[in-house]
Amino acid sequence: MPNRSGIMRKFIVGNWKMNGTSSDLSEIEAIATMSANYKTSVDSALCLPATLIDRATSLLPAFTLGGQDCHMQVSGAHTGCVSAAMLADAGATLTLVGHSERRAGQNESDADIRGKAAAAHVAGLKVIICVGETLEERDAGKALDIVLDQVQKSVPDNAASDWLSIAYEPVWAIGTGRIPEDSDVAEMHGAIREQLVARFGIDGESMSILYGGSMNGDNAAMLMAIPNVDGGLIGGASLTAAKFEPILAAAAKSA
Template sequence: MPNGSRAMRKFIVGNWKMNGTSADLAEIEAIAAMATSYAASVDSALCIPATLIDRATSRLLEYTLGGQDCHMQVSGAHTGCVSAEMLADAGAALTLVGHSERRAGQNETDADIRGKAQAAQNAGLKVIICVGETLEERDAGQALEIVLGQVQKSVPDEAGSDWLSIAYEPVWAIGTGRIPEDSDVAEMHWAIREQLVARFGPDGKNISILYGGSMNGDNAPMLLAIPNVDGGLIGGASLTATKFEPILAAAAKSS
């Protein structure tokens, strides 16, 4: 994860979602090997299916791998769930929480996400909290209200730049190839930054704010040049080294 300096290194994170079996371990290794070429100036990581974390980390002792969600409880009668402690035990260094696909598909609330983030931090994991508005909310002029509300309610009170990042992902841009205007991205990231500073003081300046939502090798240079865009949360373009590399290259140039 970024070290907290405001002239911070870009942080590029791949989210494999529900993709990947043992046959894809070689691609994870290829991505990790490719990423070493940019490690001097760019931090990167992959959030992969929980079923692959142990096998992948045993092969890649020095590359950052993470989960895509965790439960808010350490253990218990939660069939099918994975705790933050389990992720850490498997070798994960970080996890996503609050992705829109879980907020919508699993009916997760801001309170749920806050609890998950705190549980992950307690387990020693870095955390990326995802926030973002739907197209209907943006068209209704509610984007700032919705996203800032999610940040306020999803981020724990003890948040700090040593363990937390925020990923702004407009829901309507995820996997669609559409992205907001650069002025809209700049406005949202600045508003999130202002809220973090108002709440956490100087440390709020150093919490990384990533942009997610159809970032790829073509649009990454423009998006990563926007003030307060400290990196990217990448979906489909992170599934292969060939597609992921141009984004790391753009991040290196913008650092």
């Protein structure tokens, strides 16, 4: 996350998705121990399944752990859902909202995501709002319009750099090993930055914009050298310390 000195720290967040049981707590501990080696220049976190958050935070109280989604309501008749207050109660300090797998699989709208982000902030959580286009939208020349519209409609009006980050994840690159051209990433991150600055002024300059979509140890250095790429949202490569460490090392070198 950015600090107030004007120096942007790299922010690397692992998203474990629907992976992990109690047998994986030792790997989470290994990741936390390894991540401490880079804490002078890199902020790191893992967004875990809700079932693991309490046990992981009890084991690792100093490491940043988060959820992968939250409901916009504090409580109520929402079977199977988890509120932001519940995440905070379990020990989480941040959450993802609006991941493309939820936008598509659970038909979440920008208004839903905006409500979730607002609820998470009220509960005291930091928030990462995910945005991104499909391959069909990119091929149709609509990628910028789609993503900027998502940013505009998903980000609450009271957003600030001390609690909100954006993760740009081209849907077609998630888990496929494919990534956009450097120029495409630079164009998208630059456009998101311009919109954030236009809307939030100086604070928009220091909101972290992460890249997600098949970032790994082989391409992390290249991606984080691109202007306005302030870190990464990492999927499969965050499941083990061995795969996660090269990304943190690349982030430290580029910070």
